[in-house]
Ligand SMILES: Nc1ncnc2c1ncn2[C@@H]1O[C@H](COP(=O)(O)OP(=O)(O)OP(=O)(O)O)[C@@H](O)[C@H]1O
C-alpha cells in the first residue's frame with residue numbers, strides 16, 4: 086500500500102482512494118466520570134470503506150455520534166474537507182451531506198417504505214410551503230423528480246415489492262435495508278453505518294455486504310461502518326480503526342490490524358469472533 | 359363494477375401521487391362535491407343548517423387544523439378553544455374596524471393572526487414534549503380566555519363583555535347577522551372547508567408533511583436526515599392555528615353571531631375537537647371529517663330518538679351522550695388509534711378483495 090499524505094492510495098483490488106474527507110483530531114468525549122473517547126485521531130478518505138471495530142462499550146457508536154453532531158466532544162477538532170467544523174446540530178451535519186443509520190433501527194414507523202425513503206430527499210427539496218399548499222409548479226415537479234431518484238434506490242436495494250407497506254409491518258432485516266435506503270436517498274458524501282448487520286442471519290449479512298460494496302462502487306460513496314463480525318470487516322473494509330475502552334489501539338489495513346499484538350490481546354483474544 | 363385498482367395502472371409518478379388513486383374513489387369524491395355545492399344548497403332550511411351543517415363544516419375545519427398538529431406532527435394541544443377564540447376576536451376587531459372590506463378577507467386574516475399567536479404558544483414545544491406540552495397548551499387556553507374577558511379593547515368596550523357580529527356581505531350576499539339566508543351561510547362555510555381540506559391534503563403529501571410526520575414518529579431520526587425541528591414544529595403550529603383560527607372566526611361570525619368567550623371557546627371546546635380527531639382518526643384528513651360529523655350528529659340523533667321519540671327527559675339523554683362519547687374515546691384509544699378513518703380503510707381493503715377473499 087502506498088499512503089502518500091494527500092494523494093490517497095490504491096487498494097489491493099485496484100480502487101483509487103482520494104484525499105481526506107473527514108479528519109478527527111484528538112477527540113475526547115466524557116459522560117460525567119465515564120470517558121467514552123480518549124484522545125483519538127483518525128481520518129476517512131474519499132471513496133474508502135473505513136471500519137471502526139472494538140469490543141462492546143469501546144466507544145464506537147459515540148464516535149459516530151460525534152461525527153454526526155449528536156455528541157459534542159469536550160476536546161479535539163472535527164475537520165470536514167480540510168476545514169475545521171464549527172459546533173453543529175445534527176440536522177446541519179445532515180445538510181452537509183453526511184447520512185447515517187443507527188445501531189437500533191430509527192425508521193418512521195407510521196409511514197410507508199416509500200415515504201421513509203422520500204424523507205431521505207428532504208435536504209434536496211426546497212419548494213416553498215405556498216407552492217406545496219397549492220400543489221402546483223415547483224412542489225409537484227420536485228415531488229416527481231425526487232420520487233424517481235428514490236425509485237432507483239428502491240430498485241437498487243431490491244425492495245420494490247414492499248414500497249407501499251407500512252414500515253412497522255416489516256421484519257427486522259428488511260427494516261435495516263429500508264434504513265439504508267433512506268440514508269442513500271440523500272446521496273450522501275459520507276455514509277455512516279452503525280452495525281448494519283447486527284442481528285442478521287448469514288444470508289442477510291451477505292446481501293447487506295453486497296449492497297455496501299455496490300454503493301461504494303457505483304456511487305463512489307465514502308463509508309464508515311461499525312461492525313462486530315470480523316469476517317465481514319476483513320472482507321469489506323479498506324482500513325480499520327480499532328478502539329478499546331475509548332482508546333485507539335490500532336489503525337491500518339485489515340491485515341495490519343489482524344497482526345497487531347495490542348489488537349489481538351485486547352480485542353480478538355477477548356471475544357472469539 | 360368492482361372496487362379495485364386492477365386495470366387502472368399508473369404510468370407516471372404524478373398519477374400515483376393523486377389524492378384518490380382508485381377511479382371509483384375519484385368519482386365518489388366528485389359526486390360528493392357536486393351534491394355539497396349544487397344540490398344541498400337548494401334543499402337546506404334553517405334547522406338543518408344551524409343544527410347540522412354549519413357545526414359540521416366549521417368543526418371539520420377545526421379538526422383538520424388540530425389533526426395537522428396532533429395527528430401529523432405529534433404535538434399534543436389542548437388549546438384549540440383558545441385559538442378559536444383568537445380567530446373569533448380577530449375577525450370581530452377586523453369587521454368592526456374595516457366594515458367595507460369583504461368578510462371573506464377578514465376570515466382569512468383572522469386565520470393569519472391566529473397562526474402568529476399559535477407560533478408564539480408553540481415555542482415551548484422546542485423544549486418540552488408530550489404531557490408537559492399538553493399542560494403548556496392548556497395554560498395557553500386559560501390565558502387566552504382570561505385575556506379576552508379582561509381586556510375591554512377586545513370586545514370594543516361593550517357593556518355586556520360579549521362580542522356581536524354585525525351584518526356583513528360577500529359579493530353582496532349577507533353571510534353574518536340574523537337575516538343571513540341558510541343557503542348563503544352554508545355555502546360560505548363550505549367554500550372555506552373545501553379550500554382548507556385541499557390545502558391540508560396538499561401540505562401533508564409533500565415535503566412539509568413528511569417533515570411533520572418524521573418529527574412525530576421519531577424526532578431524533580428526523581434530525582439525522584436533516585429536518586430542522588424548529589421550523590418543522592413551528593410550521594405545524596402555524597398551519598394548524600391558521601385553520602383553527604378560521605374555524606373560530608366562522609363559529610363566531612357566521613354560526614353563533616354573539617359570543618361570550620368562556621362559554622363558546624372554553625376548555626370544553628378544546629376537548630371536543632380533540633375527541634373528534636381521536637374518534638375520526640389521527641393523521642387523516644378524512645378522519646377529521648368523520649370525527650366532526652360523528653360528534654355533531656350524535657347529540658342530534660340522541661335528542662331526536664330518545665327525547666322526541668321515546669320521551670326520555672333531556673338531561674338523561676345528555677348524560678347518555680357523555681357516556682357514549684367517553685366509552686368510544688376509550689375504545690378507540692385502546693383498539694383503533696387511527697379511528698374511523700382506519701375502519702374505513704380496512705373496509706375498503708376487504709372490498710378490494712371481494713368477492714374472492716383468498
Ligand atoms: N448518552 C450517554 N450517556 C452516558 N454514557 C454514555 C452515553 N453514550 C455512551 N455512553 C457510554 O460510553 C461508552 C461507550 O459507548 P458506545 O455506545 O459508544 O460503545 P460501542 O462501542 O458502540 O458499544 P457497542 O458495541 O455495545 O455498541 C459506554 O461506557 C457507554 O456507557
Ligand SMILES: [Mg+2]
Nearest residue numbers: 145146147188
Ligand atoms: Mg454501539
